[in-house]
Amino acid sequence: MTGGAGARPAVAVTGLGMMTPAGNDTESTWNGVCAGISPARTVPGLSGCVVDFACTVDGIDLDAAIGGRTAFRMGRHVKFALLAAREAVADAGLDPMSWDGTRVAVVVGTSSGGSANVTEQALALDRRGAEAISATGTLLTIPNMAAAEIAIKMRATGPSMAPCTACSSGVTALSVARDLLTTGQCDIAVAGATEATVFPLAMIGFARSGAAALAGPGDDPALLCRPFAADRAGLVMGEGAAIMVLERERDARARGARPRALLAGAGATTDAHHPTSPHPSGAVAQRAVEVALRDAGWHAGDVEHVNAHGTSTPLGDATEAALIGRVYPHRPPVTAPKGVLGHCMGAAGAMEAALTVLTIEHGVVPPIANLDAPAVEFDLDCVTKQPLRQRIDRAVSHSFGFGGHNAVLALERA
Template identity: 50%
Template sequence: MTPSTERFGVSITGLGLVTAAGIGVRASWDRVRSGRPTATRDPELDGLPVDFSCRVPDFDAGELLGRSTAWRLDRFTQLAVVAAREALADAGLDPETWDGTRVGVIVGNSLGGTTTWERQHRTLLEESPSQVSPLTVPMGMSNMLAGHLAIDCRALGPSMVTATACASGSNAIGLARDLLRAGICDVVLAGGSESALTPGTITGLQRMGGLSGRREDPLTASRPFDAGRDGFVAGEGAGILVLERTTDARARGAARYAEVIGFGASTDAHHATTPDPTGAGMERALRAALADAGIAPQDVDHVNAHGTSTPIGDVTEARLLRRVLGDRPLVTSTKGVTGHPLAAAGAVEAAFTALALRDGVVPPTANLETVDPEIDLALVTGQQAAAPLEVAVSTSLGFGGHNAALVLAAA
């Protein structure tokens, strides 16, 4: 069954990506399709029990943004501005000519400017209060992600940050779609960004038992759905999608990657960091997204799963996916390559899902050598799988019990 998308009519007309797999959509997508992981030792984490991450390679904010802009922004905002500029250029939209009052910005972030907070705290303790930067607060605030994106592209409509942990990016896209459906905006920049690869954050995640401890071989540490997984690898990145009503995109002759036809969200109300082991919360979100899209579970061809590489999380998600969707969809987790970019994950993976629909290929799950015997899904391993793809799902789960699901259809 091919779903009817006219009822919703929201198209993805531009993509921007900055990930551990590369700077730019082409570099990121090529690496993800190749299944080559990116985790490596991180000099910023030297001496810690977990001293590796999935950091964006060769990111020079001064070169990419100009030094006068870069020095005012924390890294999590720098990544997003670079991604947003790529997305707007890709969509063929010029902020100099549009009506900014009809443009919104909805983006996800969870931890804010941890690089700024930790650096300036050290300055306060080791030097003096007079040496603390007067830009500390505006650089560190989470909402400045939306604020600076709006400034950069003169978006004068609603702007806000969703802070639902690792579901933030997906929720941002769902809320952006609602702004378009309600007629409040004509264009929305939606997505997420996170850069929290700092000693304090990584130590906190390690102490709570969330991270992989494979220091001897970081490259194989992120292994979603694998029997030998022992935790996720922290990453960073930004994903920005340009969303427009399909009628508007067609009227201006814009290329379209895919359409966002369904969105669902829910809360476990179970535990601060551990998902409900029954998967009931995520199941509600997924079923709501399918109902919103007006499609049946058997219509789904592909799932880009949250699949973080944690022992409990992967099994919980796999069981609910099997229960709702059966064994037909081709399933992958691109976190085997990118690591877990936290609040950016849902947006980055929605972009990968749109690219999968465009190209008719499902990337492999990197480092998946022996599937956990408790997991029964049509997992793509080894190399990418070519297939006719009409409908795909992207799932996101976050600390606090936040769940979100997006349904995309081929344009």
């Protein structure tokens, strides 16, 4: 049980579902991240873009996997979320056909929602006129549709929300879901985030902003994302979804479910500094960590593992490395999954939180892909080359987004 919640009931993670560039379910994603090899590759749909590579979800017919006649109205990000939600609910041992839907919440964040579909519809309008616009065009674009479609498919009539805090949207969604549970507004929460931003407008925009890694002649895209490396050169785009089922621990155990981990604490702050750059001091992001630790009832020295935001950008990694060095002087092992998964934007924090649950569950910290050793100025114990086998009872997952959104989760062994 978490020690800092007082009267707040402990919240358990009872189900996980993932759709990522490393695999189309939780197990294959975990295995891929532990292997430490990025699947980044040239993407045919990005031909001619200054950045024509990304980490994509492959090897699955999304429409066939969704089934029925409704996939046509769903954007790619919605399909990711729905498939991940199905896995998470099944993993939790729950059945939407028999649960009390009035007590089920759905909280699914995203950074850009169906922005790829917006560009497709705009091009259709420009090239072929109004008759070319899809009757479902609005459904394909608005950011709440992942939460809405999950609620429809799962007969969940409790609160339904779609938080957007840029790259920390997934952690925000999980934090909101936890609050809904602890305040009694629901008994089950299906929560996480989804993103599908591998399309030309987004890729070119990130390149022009200076945030994206650029490939030179002969460069292998799979080697370009190098979190915390001295020669880190920018992010590599990813896509996918991660969904958790959350329940009050006492309720989960009462129905015979096995909690995979406890969501012990959460913290959030805003830099209020710059639209894209983190505050160079890292002080406000550090406060989000401290709030999460206080919420969990932990001291910094209790943290045994840090799942870092680690985008492979020069300023972002430097700011986070300094923060980790200040907050955790005992140097817990650090990983950064974006080396494998790429930066999945709004879904990244949910993916990394899910991987933190798996680290606690398996006693394995995945390595940071493409990293031999952190930059000499970083006082970090980065896991490199091979997974680290070590019992982890308490871990934190950092998530920092454009706009200065900082969100941190504290997770512990159940």
